[in-house]
Amino acid sequence: MAFWKPGTIAPGSAVDRDTENETDKAVIAHAEQQFRHLTIKQQRERLPVFKLRRELLYLIDNYQTVIVVGQTGCGKTTQIPQYLDEAGWTTNGKQVACTQPRRIAATSVAERVAEEKNCRLGSEVGYLIRFEDQTSQQTRIKYMTDGMLFRETMIDPLLSRYSVIMIDEAHERSLYTDILLGVIKKIQKKRSDLRVIISSATLDAEAFYRFFNHNTSTTDKGKDTATIISLEGRMYPVDILYSDKPVDDYVEKSIQTVFDIHTKEPAGDILIFLTGREEIDTVVAELYERSRTLPERSMTLMPLPLYAGLTSEEQLQIFQPTPPHSRKVIVSTNIAEASVTLEGIVYVIDCGFVKVRAYNPKTGMEALVVTPVSKASALQRAGRAGRVRPGKAFRLYTEETYSTLQDTSIPEIQRSNLAPVILQLKALGIDNVLRFDFLTPPPAELMIRALELLYSLNALDDVGRLTIPLGIHLAEFPVDPMLGKILLASGDFKCSEEIVSIAAILSVQKVFINPSGKSTTKDQTILDSRRKFWVEEGDHLSLLNVYNAFIKHKSGKWCHDRFLNFKALSRAISIRQQLVRYLKRFKVPMISALKHFDNEKASEQIRKCLTSGYFAQAARAEQDGSGRFRTIRDNVLLSIHPDSVLFNRNPQWVVFHEVVETNQAYMRDLTVIEPDWLTELAPHFYEFKGDSKK
DNA sequence: GAGCACTGC
Numbered sequence: 001m002a003f004w005k006p007g008t009i010a011p012g013s014a015v016d017r018d019t020e021n022e023t024d025k026a027v028i029a030h031a032e033q034q035f036r037h038l039t040i041k042q043q044r045e046r047l048p049v050f051k052l053r054r055e056l057l058y059l060i061d062n063y064q065t066v067i068v069v070g071q072t073g074c075g076k077t078t079q080i081p082q083y084l085d086e087a088g089w090t091t092n093g094k095q096v097a098c099t100q101p102r103r104i105a106a107t108s109v110a111e112r113v114a115e116e117k118n119c120r121l122g123s124e125v126g127y128l129i130r131f132e133d134q135t136s137q138q139t140r141i142k143y144m145t146d147g148m149l150f151r152e153t154m155i156d157p158l159l160s161r162y163s164v165i166m167i168d169e170a171h172e173r174s175l176y177t178d179i180l181l182g183v184i185k186k187i188q189k190k191r192s193d194l195r196v197i198i199s200s201a202t203l204d205a206e207a208f209y210r211f212f213n214h215n216t217s218t219t220d221k222g223k224d225t226a227t228i229i230s231l232e233g234r235m236y237p238v239d240i241l242y243s244d245k246p247v248d249d250y251v252e253k254s255i256q257t258v259f260d261i262h263t264k265e266p267a268g269d270i271l272i273f274l275t276g277r278e279e280i281d282t283v284v285a286e287l288y289e290r291s292r293t294l295p296e297r298s299m300t301l302m303p304l305p306l307y308a309g310l311t312s313e314e315q316l317q318i319f320q321p322t323p324p325h326s327r328k329v330i331v332s333t334n335i336a337e338a339s340v341t342l343e344g345i346v347y348v349i350d351c352g353f354v355k356v357r358a359y360n361p362k363t364g365m366e367a368l369v370v371t372p373v374s375k376a377s378a379l380q381r382a383g384r385a386g387r388v389r390p391g392k393a394f395r396l397y398t399e400e401t402y403s404t405l406q407d408t409s410i411p412e413i414q415r416s417n418l419a420p421v422i423l424q425l426k427a428l429g430i431d432n433v434l435r436f437d438f439l440t441p442p443p444a445e446l447m448i449r450a451l452e453l454l455y456s457l458n459a460l461d462d463v464g465r466l467t468i469p470l471g472i473h474l475a476e477f478p479v480d481p482m483l484g485k486i487l488l489a490s491g492d493f494k495c496s497e498e499i500v501s502i503a504a505i506l507s508v509q510k511v512f513i514n515p516s517g518k519s520t521t522k523d524q525t526i527l528d529s530r531r532k533f534w535v536e537e538g539d540h541l542s543l544l545n546v547y548n549a550f551i552k553h554k555s556g557k558w559c560h561d562r563f564l565n566f567k568a569l570s571r572a573i574s575i576r577q578q579l580v581r582y583l584k585r586f587k588v589p590m591i592s593a594l595k596h597f598d599n600e601k602a603s604e605q606i607r608k609c610l611t612s613g614y615f616a617q618a619a620r621a622e623q624d625g626s627g628r629f630r631t632i633r634d635n636v637l638l639s640i641h642p643d644s645v646l647f648n649r650n651p652q653w654v655v656f657h658e659v660v661e662t663n664q665a666y667m668r669d670l671t672v673i674e675p676d677w678l679t680e681l682a683p684h685f686y687e688f689k690g691d692s693k694k
Numbered sequence: 695g696a697g698c699a700c701t702g703c
Contacts (some may be wrong), residue, residue, distance in 0.1 A: 102701065147702040176702065186701050276699065309699065355699040368698065412701085422703090478703040510698080578703090631702055642696050660698065668698090 012349040040116050044082075047075030048232045056080065056229060057087050060164070064188055065212035065226040068204045071233025073387075076106075076199055077168050078113050081141045084164050085124075089195070090140035094163035098311045099146040101174040102339060103129040110134065110143040130478070131574050146176035150183070153453045154427055154476070158187055159194070166197040171204045171376065172338065173411035173439075179421060182437050183428065185212065202230075203376050203407055211439050236386040238348075242399040250351040250396045251279050255286050257349050257394050258329055262294075262301060268346025268391070271336060275355040275370050280305045280331045287329060299327050306332035306340070311513060318342065326525050334494040337380055341387075350378060352397040359415050360661075363636045364616070366417075367651035367661035374409045378402065414442050418450040419481050423459060426466050427475035456616060456685050457485050478578070479503060486613035487579060488588060493609035495602065496583065501547045502540050502606075504576035506657055506669065508568040511546055512643070529562045534645045537603050538654065538671035540610055547572060582691050608681065611673050613654040615682035619667065620675070621652045628645040629654070629667065632678070632686070641666040 007505060033657040044050065049070065059066045070076040081096045091098055100106040110127035117125055126135035128144040135142055146167070153159060165184060165670050170177055184196055199210045205228050212227040247253045254272050261270060274280050287303035294301065306318055322328045322344060330342060334354050354377065358367050373381070378395065385391025395402065413421070434447055454460045459481060466472050470488065476486040483503050490499035512530060533545040550559070550569045559566040583590065593602035611618070619629040619638055628652065629638045638659060640647045644667070646654070657669035678686050 144699060145702060170702095174701070278697080307698095309698075335700065337700095339700070357699070371700090424703095507703095514697085574702095639696095641698095647697090662697075664696090666697085 006050050019624070020086065044075075044079065044116065047079060048234055049074075049075040049079045052229065052231060053079075053083055059085060059227055059229055060084070060089075060195050063225060063227045064192070064194070064214070065198065065208075067205050067208045067212070067228045068197055068231060069228060070199060071201075071383075072230035073234040074231040076231060077109050078116065080166060080197065080199075081143075081164075082113065088192060089163045093160055095139060096141050096164045096166070097149060097162045098143050098166040098168055099177070099180065100142070100143060100148050101169050101172050101177060102147055103145055104339075105169075105466075106143045107132070107134075107147050113141060113143070119264070131578070146174060146180055150176045150180055150424070151181055151478075154424070158191055159184075160191075162194070164195040164197065166199065168199045169338075170198045170208065171408070171684065172199040173409075173413070175412040175416055175421070178413040179425070179437050180410055180440055181208075181211065183254075185437055186430075188212075188214075201376060201380075207439065208607065209214065230665060235383060236388070236390045238382050238390070238657045239387040239392045240382055240395065241392060242395050242402065243397055245655050246398055246401070247396045250274075250353070251282060254349050254351060254395050255283055257396070257561045258301070259290070261347050261392075261394075262299070262327060265347065265392070267299065268389075269322055269329060269330065269342075270347045270349065271342060271345045271384055272329065272331045272349040272351075273354075273664075274331060274333065274351050275353050277305075277307050280307060280333065281623050281656060283331045287331075299325050301329060302326050303329045303331060306330050306336060308333070308335055309510060309514065331495060334377075336384065337377065342384070344388060345384050346391045347390060348382055348391065349394040350381045350393060350395050352378070352395060352401070354409075356409070357415065358620045359417055359446065361443070361445040363631075363634050364417075364453075365636065365659040365661055365665060367665075372401075372405055375402070376408045378405065404508060407546075411440055413438065414440060416442075416446075416478075418442060418446050419453050422447070422450050422454060423466070423471070423475040423481060426460075427472065429464065444534070451644045453616060454481060455528050456682070457481055457613070459485075469586070477582055482613045483507075484613075486609050487583060488586060489612045491583075491588040491591065493593070493605045493612070494591045494596055495605045495609055496588055496590050497592035498544055498594065498602070498606050499609055500576055500579050500583065500590075501572075502544050502610075503579055504572040505543045505547050505569075506540075507575050508572045509565075509582060511543065511565055511572075513563045513565050521610065526563050532562075535603075536645075536649065536672070538651070539645050539669040540657075540671045541603060541606065543669070544606075560607060607673055608677055609672050610671055611655050611677045612681045614657070615678055615685055616661075617657070618653065618655045618673070618678055621650065636665065638667050641668045642672065644668065644670060646670055646672070 011553060068076055077098065081098050083575050106127045106129050111121055114121040114125040117329065119125060122134040122136055123138050125141045126139040128135055128142060130148065135400050159165065167177060168178060188194055188196065200208055209226050211226055213224055215223040215225055217223050253272065258270060268543035274283065284303045284305050286299060291301040304318055318330060336342060344515055350374055353370050355368050355370050358369050360367060385393050422433050425436060430436055431491045444478065451460065458467055459474045461467050466475060472482040473488060474481050483506065486499055489501055490496035523606050535541045535545065546564065554567045559569065593605045616633060618632045620632060622628045624632060630636065651672045653673050653675050654670040655673055656667035660666050660668055
């Protein structure tokens with residue numbers, strides 16, 4: 001095998017296999033299963049975190065901020081809030097909050113803890129995520145998404161109901177985690193009683209410590225207000241094996257590595273990390289194809305794809321136990337790095353790359369770029385092999401390449417559109433966002449671009465304050481400012497019923513399903529079913545047709561037959577209800593253009609309304625017949641996404657919801673407009689560019 | 695003729 005484990009004599013030498021003796025079949029039994037017979041109390045006391053319970057509580061008493069460095073499986077997320085509850089931090093009606101970057105984590109951890117405390121979910125232990133409030137007056141331990149806690153700061157700026165706030169998975173540096181860190185640091189100055197726990201991976205602990213330590217003396221550690229404590233994990237060792245020479249085609253190499261493992265290593269499932277759907281489908285197909293050449297008596301190879309866009313049925317297969325005499329090979333995107341946990345993985349193959357979204361402030365466009373992973377990511381990926389027994393991680397790059405990797409990935413806040421963030425910070429009374437205390441500040445040009453957009457939407461005035469009421473309302477709205485703007489304008493255009501449906505459906509992920517392995521623009525059945533919703537004015541009105549048809553049926557079968565995503569559409573209904581509540585509060589009348597006007601006029605009203613918010617994202621067809629477009633504002637070259645209704649239809653002027661740059665820059669979700677509308681609806685933005693129409 | 699990594703309010 002062309003992998004070399006550091007510290008061994010040669011690639012593939014027998015010394016590499018020294019862990020094999022330990023991997024006896026008896027050990028394969030799921031780690032958790034072995035302890036099923038223990039009482040909950042015994043199980044809790046088995047966790048590594050338990051040994052440090054007293055020390056942890058002592059530190060929380062004595063430091064404003066405690067940084068907890070804990071590996072996977074040490075029990076910090078479930079146990080620390082319970083220790084705090086038991087130690088009296090929830091008396092006098094105070095609560096302990098624990099934030100998570102993902103909804104699924106908040107709900108599942110809360111369920112687990114309620115079970116441990118033998119109470120009903122929503123009583124002493126609860127969770128809070130968008131659309132689901134499982135808390136009550138009695139709730140003392142509250143798991144929630146970081147976005148929800150941030151939203152609470154708008155209502156209760158000092159977060160006064162909490163005695164302790166634990167920011168879990170802080171090393172992931174999600175957008176809202178980063179904003180919360182800054183806001184909480186500000187709150188600490190006014191609330192010396194508030195305790196903050198930051199849970200992080202090793203590599204970032206020092207940065208959090210420096211950020212939260214208010215001690216100005218460099219010599220007297222006794223005045224520190226922050227401290228670090230480390231918890232050991234409960235993981236099995238994972239051997240890291242590097243490629244002995246650079247790999248030029250990691251897709252092919254990953255396939256070869258699967259067969260190397262399959263023929264030379266004992267039983268145990270394989271997890272492969274690749275960057276995207278296309279690579280994954282290729283590898284899955286190749287593995288099927290080549291596994292036919294395996295000797296008859298060898299174990300069956302079961303290749304399975306894993307990415308977010310899979311249907312629920314496809315996802316179910318992943319979690320089925322591996323049948324006897326078989327080896328699952330899960331070929332996955334980065335989703336398996338933190339979001340999805342798979343049992344039974346013993347071997348990990350890491351291609352060393354990940355697809356990330358990068359925001360370009362010069363053009364306001366987002367690009368999806370394949371970039372090398374960070375060391376932290378590589379470590380996390382390898383760790384996925386050590387959950388049930390000692391495992392092996394095959395890195396499809398050399399050890400030298402590894403040494404050149406960044407320690408951690410670039411935080412989201414440094415590569416996002418900051419317009420919504422700035423609005424929300426301003427709503428909290430943080431006027432000078434450029435001087436806000438970020439753990440790592442976003443680049444200035446990202447800030448400036450966002451400020452310009454907010455100014456052009458009239459959300460900010462000449463001196464950068466929120467306008468009343470528009471800016472205030474946009475800050476409160478749980479949607480992007482441009483989408484918020486059309487919602488608030490929709491009453492004036494007499495099409496609020498339609499715009500709120502469009503906004504809801506734009507807020508959910510893919511409505512149309514692309515079955516894996518099928519080309520959706522070639523498959524006639526899929527194409528025909530999609531065309532029933534199409535209108536020539538573009539995607540927004542087509543999506544409105546989908547929504548309106550869906551609410552008449554609301555059935556999973558109806559969706560399934562039409563290749564529509566039932567879960568996404570159901571979620572759109574919830575989002576629509578929430579948006580309508582906001583519009584009522586903002587005194588926007590609910591009017592249906594389709595009931596008020598004939599179809600043509602209704603379509604015009606809706607498209608004008610869209611233009612009134614998306615004027616900064618307008619484009620015009622190139623006159624050379626290439627089918628390409630240029631943005632009006634920055635003259636950036638764009639194409640129509642092949643999934644769009646308007647693909648190959650040659651519209652002249654369009655506004656678009658978003659751009660995604662892959663091999664080319666593609667506009668997604670676009671609508672045909674008249675050029676005059678731009679100068680009519682956004683004169684402040686286009687008055688100097690009137691000649692661009694010629 | 696070409697295609698979206700993953701979250702969150």
